Amino acid sequence: MPSLRTRFASLRSRPQHRELGAAIGLTLLAATGLIAPATIGGALAQTPERIVVAGGVITEVLYALGLEGKIVGVDTTSQFPAEALRDKPSIGYVRALSAEGVLSLKPSLVIAVEGAGPPDAVSLLNEAGLKLARISEDNSPEGVVTKIEAIGAVAGAAEPAKRLAQQTKARFDELATLRTALPAKKKVLFVLSLQNGRVLVGGRNSSADSIIAMAGGVNVAAAVEGYKPMTDEAILAAAPDVVLMMRNSGGHNATPEELFAMPAFAQTPAAAGKSLVRMDALYLLGFGPRTPAAARDLMAELYPDAKIPPLKTAAATAQ
Amino acid sequence: MTLAARPAGAMTATALASFAASRRRQAVIAVAGLTLLCLLLTIVAIGQGAFAIAPGRVAEILGTRLFGDAAELQGRDALVVLNIRLPRVLLGLLVGAALAVSGALMQGLFRNPLADPGLVGVSAGAGLAAAATIVLGDRLLAGMAMKLPFAALPFGAFCGGLISTLTLYLIATRQGRTSVATMLLAGVALGALAGALTGLLAFLSDDRQLRDLTFWSMGSLGGASWTKLFVIAPIVLPLLLAVPLLARGLNGLMLGEAEAYHLGIPVQRIKALAIVLVAISVGASVAAAGVIGFVGIVVPHLIRLAIGPDHRLLLPLSALGGATLLVAADIVARMIVAPAELPIGIVTAALGAPFFLWLLLRRASTLDG
Numbered sequence A: 001m002p003s004l005r006t007r008f009a010s011l012r013s014r015p016q017h018r019e020l021g022a023a024i025g026l027t028l029l030a031a032t033g034l035i036a037p038a039t040i041g042g043a044l045a046q047t048p049e050r051i052v053v054a055g056g057v058i059t060e061v062l063y064a065l066g067l068e069g070k071i072v073g074v075d076t077t078s079q080f081p082a083e084a085l086r087d088k089p090s091i092g093y094v095r096a097l098s099a100e101g102v103l104s105l106k107p108s109l110v111i112a113v114e115g116a117g118p119p120d121a122v123s124l125l126n127e128a129g130l131k132l133a134r135i136s137e138d139n140s141p142e143g144v145v146t147k148i149e150a151i152g153a154v155a156g157a158a159e160p161a162k163r164l165a166q167q168t169k170a171r172f173d174e175l176a177t178l179r180t181a182l183p184a185k186k187k188v189l190f191v192l193s194l195q196n197g198r199v200l201v202g203g204r205n206s207s208a209d210s211i212i213a214m215a216g217g218v219n220v221a222a223a224v225e226g227y228k229p230m231t232d233e234a235i236l237a238a239a240p241d242v243v244l245m246m247r248n249s250g251g252h253n254a255t256p257e258e259l260f261a262m263p264a265f266a267q268t269p270a271a272a273g274k275s276l277v278r279m280d281a282l283y284l285l286g287f288g289p290r291t292p293a294a295a296r297d298l299m300a301e302l303y304p305d306a307k308i309p310p311l312k313t314a315a316a317t318a319q
Numbered sequence B: 001m002t003l004a005a006r007p008a009g010a011m012t013a014t015a016l017a018s019f020a021a022s023r024r025r026q027a028v029i030a031v032a033g034l035t036l037l038c039l040l041l042t043i044v045a046i047g048q049g050a051f052a053i054a055p056g057r058v059a060e061i062l063g064t065r066l067f068g069d070a071a072e073l074q075g076r077d078a079l080v081v082l083n084i085r086l087p088r089v090l091l092g093l094l095v096g097a098a099l100a101v102s103g104a105l106m107q108g109l110f111r112n113p114l115a116d117p118g119l120v121g122v123s124a125g126a127g128l129a130a131a132a133t134i135v136l137g138d139r140l141l142a143g144m145a146m147k148l149p150f151a152a153l154p155f156g157a158f159c160g161g162l163i164s165t166l167t168l169y170l171i172a173t174r175q176g177r178t179s180v181a182t183m184l185l186a187g188v189a190l191g192a193l194a195g196a197l198t199g200l201l202a203f204l205s206d207d208r209q210l211r212d213l214t215f216w217s218m219g220s221l222g223g224a225s226w227t228k229l230f231v232i233a234p235i236v237l238p239l240l241l242a243v244p245l246l247a248r249g250l251n252g253l254m255l256g257e258a259e260a261y262h263l264g265i266p267v268q269r270i271k272a273l274a275i276v277l278v279a280i281s282v283g284a285s286v287a288a289a290g291v292i293g294f295v296g297i298v299v300p301h302l303i304r305l306a307i308g309p310d311h312r313l314l315l316p317l318s319a320l321g322g323a324t325l326l327v328a329a330d331i332v333a334r335m336i337v338a339p340a341e342l343p344i345g346i347v348t349a350a351l352g353a354p355f356f357l358w359l360l361l362r363r364a365s366t367l368d369g
Helices: A002-011 A016-035 A037-046 A056-064 A083-087 A099-104 A119-127 A141-154 A158-180 A207-214 A232-238 A256-261 A281-285 A291-302 B013-047 B055-067 B076-109 B122-142 B152-172 B180-204 B207-216 B226-241 B243-253 B257-262 B267-289 B295-307 B311-335 B344-362 B364-368
Strands: A051-054 A071-074 A109-113 A131-135 A187-193 A199-202 A227-230 A242-246 A276-279
Touching (some): A056 A109, A056 A141, A056 A158, A071 A083, A099 A119, A119 A131, A119 B076, A131 A141, A141 A291, A158 A207, A158 A291, A187 A232, A199 A207, A199 A232, A207 A281, A207 A291, A242 A281, A242 A291, A256 A276, A276 A281, A276 A291, B013 B055, B013 B295, B013 B311, B055 B076, B076 B226, B076 B243, B076 B295, B076 B311, B122 B152, B122 B180, B122 B267, B152 B267, B180 B207, B226 B267, B243 B267, B295 B311, B295 B344, B311 B344
Parallel strands (some): A051 A071, A051 A109, A187 A242, A242 A276
Antiparallel strands (some): A187 A199
């Protein structure tokens, strides 16, 4: 299925060398683990919680709660904060976990997003008598708040998590107030990648769609579902006011000049105003405690004339 | 081996006898060597993994399970050995053997060195069905307010493989005679069609489903369980048991179809049996472990290079070789990025391809003969 692989390759946005580095590091780690299994067993008795995380947002919340010391393994989607994958063993991609790999870290608790898998591995973990908590993935403001509370509750930090969740909720509310004061809504096109001139956009029910809505924009690609290639003509017809892209991802760092010289974009209102917004992918699409701030920043970029103030509620990070 | 290149007529009786003797010797070495290697790797595979367990403890767990009181076996190390590693290694042996034997059968049947198990359309059909299950399954079942059952993907893949092989067989069979040439060409067409539909499904899929598809298409033994093994084994074993039955027929077929027929070989029955067995066992293998390339095409060639084309030896040794390669590849897949794991298809190709190329370069002359 070659076409499938290329499509996959165009979607992934992470550099490969990091994986390789992690692989080598982990091989060494595994080697030391093999030599000294007794010390690992000994440590288990003293530490109350050894947490393995499958899902980037969970890692982000645990770090925000200052619980990083309890984490003994993370999946490859745990990209924020960057030290998570640098300091902790990687258990692989969240949907392709290895039961023995997870067990080898001797976790006392596994926190996984709803979509973690494969089902065989998850059922083996259940069979092993592990405490396994599933966190539902919801990109709405309410979903993010509930997520934070749920993660804190299972990790034994219910009180701090409740505070973090309340702060985050307050920031979301403030964001909603900012939204009501906006002038005419801007039409936004989220471009995931520009491989070979083929434009991959974020349609409805994509994570990009959620953040655009939070920032008070209108997603002009709502006619397509998820991340899909969009034809040049459809982009022209959609007439976006602003093009939103991720920063430093997948080697398609087109300059505004290059982007707006493409036939698909040349005649759009975005090209006329040279309106290209670039934001960090993990900040923009993380859907964790930083999301209100990310949406605020996007709003400020979308409506430069509206003088969007920074969020007044205290920042929700405890790092 | 250089003798094989010479026309048989030029051989004297003594040369023939010594050729036969050297072939026999090579065969004995190959059988003994491969059996030993396979056993060794199986032991390593059960003993090693991301979860560190001392070799003595592994032996103790296995011993208790076999001869002692199984109820005493508590704890995660017992679970890892008995419910994760053991079914996984056994599944690897089974799938590896099935894929390699299927490859050897297809190469014999189609008299084409490039034939592989995918040729009878199993992989294409199974791939399409798997993609459909991954992409459409949740959506269809969501309406009925139920979750995708565990076994939906393997079951779907198995059925998809069988349906596409059956279609191919019906297309290629006229008046009780199956044309392998038609089957080959129709297989290409059907493969292209299945590829197009799979592409369409990839277009419809979201990010996650796409990643599931990609991982599935690279294969893994990660989902092994006793249940899976008990379902797969009865489906795959008939193929391995039928090997002696097919070997003589395939040897005759090497001369050509008409010649084999005149030798009294039931050509049509051999064809039908081989195709059906391959379709069923490869379908089951793909369902259990995803698409694992390379084993079916390279293992039979390796064996052929070592002991010659006699199917009576080639088929059983291919089974042994395929099992060995897959278990070896799985050890690497599990260990190299532990606690994560690599898709096994990457490892089989990365281990096997350079070795095969080296062998080809060394023995290029024998292939030209």
